[in-house]
Amino acid sequence: MSTFVHIGLPKTATTSLQRNLFAQHPGVNHLGKPYQNEDFRALLKTIIACDEVMFEDVLARIKPCGHLLDSDKPTVISHERLSSDHDADRAVKARRLKAMFPDSRIILIVREQINCLESMYVQYLKGAPVKYPYCTFEEYLQAAWMRFHVDRDFGKEAYQKYMHVRVHNPLGRVHYKALLKSYLKHYAKDELLVLPFEQLKADPTFFLTKLSRFIGIDEETSVRLMTQQAPRQTRPSGIDIALKGSPLLLRLRGVASALLPQTAKKRLKAKLSRNISLDWPSTLSAKISDLYREPNRWLADEFSLPLMDLGYPI
Known part of the structure; x- marks a missing residue:
C-alpha cells in the first residue's frame, strides 16, 4: 500500500x-x-x-x-x-x-501566518523562563524579522537588543x-x-x-x-504572562497566596485567568502581512x- x-x-x-x-x-x-x-x-x-x-x-x-x-x-x-x-x-x-x-x-x-505567529509566541512562552528567556511579543517579532532578513545589516546595537530571544526563523x-x-x-x-x-x-x-x-x-x-x-486550551492566562515576565512576582506568588483571604484569591484568579490577547505593533503587522x-x-x-x-x- x-x-x-x-x-x-x-x-x-x-x-x-x-x-x-x-x-x-x-x-x-x-x-x-x-x-x-x-x-x-x-x-x-x-x-x-x-x-x-x-x-x-x-x-x-x-x-x-x-x-x-x-x-x-x-x-x-x-x-x-x-x-x-x-x-x-x-x-x-x-x-x-x-x-x-x-x-x-x-x-x-x-x-x-499572523495567527500562526501568535501561536508560536505562546508556545515560546510556555518554555519561559526556564527553557527560553522571557521576551515580549514585540521583541519576539523583531527578532524574527532580523533572522528572516539575514542579508540585511541591522547594526550591532539592534542584534544585541534582541539576542536574548531564542528563535530560529519563524517567519x-x-x-x-x-x-x-x-x-x-x-x-x-x-x-x-x-x-x-x-x-x-x-x-x-x-x-x-x-x-x-x-x-x-x-x-x-x-x-x-x-x-x-x-x-x-493553548493560550496562557494573564497571570502566567505576568509571572514569566517578572522573577520577583514569581518568588512572591507563594507569599501572596499564603497572605490573601480565600475569597480574595478566588476573585483575583478569575480576573487574571482570562486568556491573553496579543497586541500587534502596527508597523510590524503590515510589514509581515506584506511578506506573504x-x-x-x-x-x-x-x-x-x-x-x-x-x-x-x-
Whole structure:
C-alpha cells in the first residue's frame, strides 16, 4: 500500500491528528509520533536532525525498517519537525524523504501566518523562563524579522537588543511557497495534499473527508475519532504572562497566596485567568502581512485553496 508523510506544520493540530486519528484509525498502518517502534523512531530522527556530512554514517547504524511499510493498509508517517526550521535544512529533509520512501505522498497543513505567529509566541512562552528567556511579543517579532532578513545589516546595537530571544526563523517557517517549492523538486503536484488549518476548525467533516480520501481510509471513522476529542486550551492566562515576565512576582506568588483571604484569591484568579490577547505593533503587522501576499496568491492558485476567504494575506 501507499505511504503518506504528514510533515506538519507545527501549530496546525498536528498532535491531535497524530494521537486521535493516525494512531487510532483501524485503517492506518501508523508510524511516526507517537512512536510504536524504536528502530523507526531512530530512522525518522536521523532524517529530521542529522547533519548532512554525517547522514550516511548514522543511517548505516540503524536497523532496516522496510518491513514496517509492508502492510495491506496505507502507512502514515507523521512528524511536524519535518517541516520545521529546526534541525536539518528543510530542503534536505524533503530530498531524504523521497529517497527513503520513494513511493510516498506528502500531507501539509498550513495556517494563516499572523495567527500562526501568535501561536508560536505562546508556545515560546510556555518554555519561559526556564527553557527560553522571557521576551515580549514585540521583541519576539523583531527578532524574527532580523533572522528572516539575514542579508540585511541591522547594526550591532539592534542584534544585541534582541539576542536574548531564542528563535530560529519563524517567519521563514510559515513561508509556504518556499517550502512547497522544495518538495515540488521531488514530488509531482498531485502527490502533495495541502489543507488549511482553518478548515479543520470551521468544518471538521469537510477537512477530514478530503484528508481521508487522499489517504484512502474510511471517512466516517476519521470524523468520529477527531470530533469526539475535547479541544485543548493553548493560550496562557494573564497571570502566567505576568509571572514569566517578572522573577520577583514569581518568588512572591507563594507569599501572596499564603497572605490573601480565600475569597480574595478566588476573585483575583478569575480576573487574571482570562486568556491573553496579543497586541500587534502596527508597523510590524503590515510589514509581515506584506511578506506573504504574493506567496499566498501562488499557494491559492497552485492548490486551489480559498485562502482569501479564510483570512490569509493576499
